[in-house]
Amino acid sequence: MARLSDPITILxxxxxxxxxxxxxxxxxxxxxLICHFPRxxxxxxxLLPIDKMEVDVPACFRAMVMxxxxxxxxxxxxxxxxxxxxxxxxxxxxxxxxxxxxxEQLQYGKEYIFYGTLTGDFVxxxxxxxxxxxxxxxxxxxRRVLPIYPLTAGLNNNTMLKAVRQALELCxxxxxxxxxxxxREYDILSADRAYYAIHEPxxxxxxxxxxxxxxxxxxxxxxxxxxxxxxxxxEKKTAAYRDTEMQPFYDALPFRLTGAQQRAIGDMIxxxxxxxxxxxxxxxxxxxxxxxxxxxxxxxxxxxxxxxxLMAPTEILAEQHYQSLSKLFAPxxxxxxxxxxxxxxxxxxxxxxxxxxxxxxLAVGTHALLSDATQFADLGLVIADEQHRFGVAQRSKxxxxxxxxxxxxxxxxxxxxxxxxxxxxxxxVSIINELPPGRKAVDTFLVGESYxxxxxxxxxxxxxxxxxxxxxxxxxxxxxxLGIKAASVWAETLQKTVFPDLxxxxxxxxxxxxxxxxxxxxxxxxxxxxxxxxTVIEVGVDVPNATLMVIEDADRFGxxxxxxxxxRVGRGGHQSYCILTTHNHNPDTVARLKALCKTTDGFRIxxxxxxxxxPGDFFGARQSGLPAFRVANLSMDLQLLKDAQAASxxxxxxxxxxxxxxxxxxxxxxxxxxxxxxxxxx
Ligand code: ADP
Ligand code: MG
Numbered sequence: 001m002a003r004l005s006d007p008i009t010i011l012x013x014x015x016x017x018x019x020x021x022x023x024x025x026x027x028x029x030x031x032x033l034i035c036h037f038p039r040x041x042x043x044x045x046x047l048l049p050i051d052k053m054e055v056d057v058p059a060c061f062r063a064m065v066m067x068x069x070x071x072x073x074x075x076x077x078x079x080x081x082x083x084x085x086x087x088x089x090x091x092x093x094x095x096x097x098x099x100x101x102x103x104e105q106l107q108y109g110k111e112y113i114f115y116g117t118l119t120g121d122f123v124x125x126x127x128x129x130x131x132x133x134x135x136x137x138x139x140x141x142x143r144r145v146l147p148i149y150p151l152t153a154g155l156n157n158n159t160m161l162k163a164v165r166q167a168l169e170l171c172x173x174x175x176x177x178x179x180x181x182x183x184r185e186y187d188i189l190s191a192d193r194a195y196y197a198i199h200e201p202x203x204x205x206x207x208x209x210x211x212x213x214x215x216x217x218x219x220x221x222x223x224x225x226x227x228x229x230x231x232x233x234x235e236k237k238t239a240a241y242r243d244t245e246m247q248p249f250y251d252a253l254p255f256r257l258t259g260a261q262q263r264a265i266g267d268m269i270x271x272x273x274x275x276x277x278x279x280x281x282x283x284x285x286x287x288x289x290x291x292x293x294x295x296x297x298x299x300x301x302x303x304x305x306x307x308x309x310l311m312a313p314t315e316i317l318a319e320q321h322y323q324s325l326s327k328l329f330a331p332x333x334x335x336x337x338x339x340x341x342x343x344x345x346x347x348x349x350x351x352x353x354x355x356x357x358x359x360x361x362l363a364v365g366t367h368a369l370l371s372d373a374t375q376f377a378d379l380g381l382v383i384a385d386e387q388h389r390f391g392v393a394q395r396s397k398x399x400x401x402x403x404x405x406x407x408x409x410x411x412x413x414x415x416x417x418x419x420x421x422x423x424x425x426x427x428x429v430s431i432i433n434e435l436p437p438g439r440k441a442v443d444t445f446l447v448g449e450s451y452x453x454x455x456x457x458x459x460x461x462x463x464x465x466x467x468x469x470x471x472x473x474x475x476x477x478x479x480x481x482l483g484i485k486a487a488s489v490w491a492e493t494l495q496k497t498v499f500p501d502l503x504x505x506x507x508x509x510x511x512x513x514x515x516x517x518x519x520x521x522x523x524x525x526x527x528x529x530x531x532x533x534x535t536v537i538e539v540g541v542d543v544p545n546a547t548l549m550v551i552e553d554a555d556r557f558g559x560x561x562x563x564x565x566x567x568r569v570g571r572g573g574h575q576s577y578c579i580l581t582t583h584n585h586n587p588d589t590v591a592r593l594k595a596l597c598k599t600t601d602g603f604r605i606x607x608x609x610x611x612x613x614x615p616g617d618f619f620g621a622r623q624s625g626l627p628a629f630r631v632a633n634l635s636m637d638l639q640l641l642k643d644a645q646a647a648s649x650x651x652x653x654x655x656x657x658x659x660x661x662x663x664x665x666x667x668x669x670x671x672x673x674x675x676x677x678x679x680x681x682x
């Protein structure tokens with residue numbers, strides 16, 4: 001008996017070369033192999049007499065070879081092999097193109113199992129390139145539900161299939177982690193059946209059942225992990241803030257807080273005076289004023305003698321936060337500093353020294369702020385901005401920086417509740433569902449290509465009035481097939497042929513981080529009139545002077561993403577506009593985009609988006625802080641997710657600390673999941 005942790009090289013047919021190919025797929029051990037699940041299946045279970053086969057419906061049949069295969073060389077690169085086969089019901093001519101293997105293997109007088117698709121009409125039936133194997137061998141490619149695996153160069157499905165089969169023969173599948181009661185309640189296969197059936201299902205229905213089990217398992221482990229984290233935190237204690245006098249802070253603000261801001265601040269105050277570490281997510285649309293909640297928290301921390309760290313995802317955002325917060329805090333006697341990667345080593349050293357000596361109350365920076373080099377005297381509060389870039393695992397790392405500091409995260413991505421539970425299942429949530437007064441909604445229009453001259457004229461008009469414009473394209477490089485606008489090409493076109501007299505700038509995701517930030521900062525300083533960009537401008541940079549955003553081929557984006565992009569304008573006092581262009585006349589697409597023109601409610605847009613596109617697209621691959629599920633598909637398996645969440649919550653209450661083999665195995669799995677997540681989330 002082998003073990004799950006044994007290397008795959010113990011298998012027949014896997015030497016060092018093959019092992020390298022498997023490694024490309026992150027498969028090193030038998031366990032990895034068993035957890036390498038098919039991405040789909042081909043149902044090859046039907047075995048019929050030839051005369052019962054239907055045209056165009058693939059099936060298996062057992063037949064005898066009636067002559068010696070004859071190969072004709074038609075022309076260079078085209079060899080044609082023909083062979084007659086028959087069963088008790090009919091005869092059939094098989095044709096193979098460039099198939100030496102068939103020509104050599106098929107032997108006169110022998111029987112084979114074939115799998116192929118019948119074509120033809122009243123003139124006669126035929127079949128090209130069927131798959132075949134001996135009826136005496138174990139079914140590999142016929143008479144079964146064939147799993148189709150994710151592969152990589154050099155590895156074919158057959159090799160994968162045989163390797164998995166050997167692994168399943170040699171060792172027991174991963175241990176059962178789902179309590180029996182849960183399996184019964186939700187009609188879930190046991191682990192040993194499911195891990196076997198996902199690779200070797202007897203029929204398609206069994207494949208579905210196996211998949212359901214594994215999806216449920218993934219959700220269950222993840223939710224249970226979050227619940228355990230939550231429970232562990234409930235045990236933690238931290239000194240409650242005694243001084244919660246906010247009036248001086250309110251007095252220092254140049255505006256009155258909105259009701260929603262006040263409520264969120266109220267939640268925050270309750271957290272920090274509870275004696276337990278705060279873990280709060282503040283969610284609100286772009287421009288809703290989340291920073292003020294963070295500022296209020298930093299203010300209280302300072303009043304109570306603790307330091308705060310505010311992390312932003314980019315240097316330019318960090319700088320903007322530093323500018324506004326240091327101005328607000330200086331008169332209140334709160335010492336703010338900026339710490340970013342692009343500072344000179346000397347500057348960094350000086351700032352770090354001050355942080356260590358508690359001469360700084362609030363340190364603003366990128367997440368380099370939390371590198372080992374930065375030591376706080378007394379870190380009481382960590383604030384993360386635009387938090388969808390930080391995963392669960394990273395959050396726990398942050399907490400280790402201080403002595404269980406309070407944690408406040410801000411996100412501008414409105415997230416439907418189901419997803420919020422997945423991403424932030426361990427956080428309390430405050431929602432800011434109100435914009436500061438006087439904010440004008442961004443006027444949004446959907447237009448076709450015939451409006452091009454008017455769009456151009458409108459861009460010019462905005463610039464003449466002293467404003468700036470964003471033009472967002474779905475791609476960087478031209479792609480003939482898709483016919484979509486590419487930022488680099490479009491920037492050049494605009495500069496050369498449309499606006500030779502305007503200053504056009506380009507920014508895209510393939511530029512280096514520093515380059516990108518420099519470009520963005522230059523645009524924010526007004527050094528260009530038009531910024532042509534890919535979606536890299538999505539995250540929170542403030543350019544109050546930008547009043548127009550043109551989004552080319554808007555149908556290429558998700559609604560939530562469009563909504564985020566649109567939030568880049570309308571940040572100053574001027575009326576702002578968003579123009580969506582599309583070549584797509586599909587009524588659904590048009591309806592979807594029109595919905596965006598009508599509403600500015602991020603949560604409603606997010607719900608719509610989730611319904612239509614599913615969460616993978618919803619966040620865009622780039623910024624997803626979602627755990628990488630192997631089998632689960634969040635758009636399709638939402639009900640299972642809810643079930644697994646309910647089941648895991650119940651499990652934590654009754655069995656969270658029990659010593660059943662399932663409970664022990666489950667806790668182990670949770671441990672590996674969150675460890676693995678650590679490396680992949682950033
Ligand atoms: P976001 O939620 O996108 O982070 P910010 O905190 O950056 O929003 O706030 C957007 C702008 O609105 C900032 O310029 C901020 O000073 C301003 N602001 C925040 N709260 C209010 C308010 N209650 N009244 C007026 N302006 C506000
Ligand atoms: Mg913000």
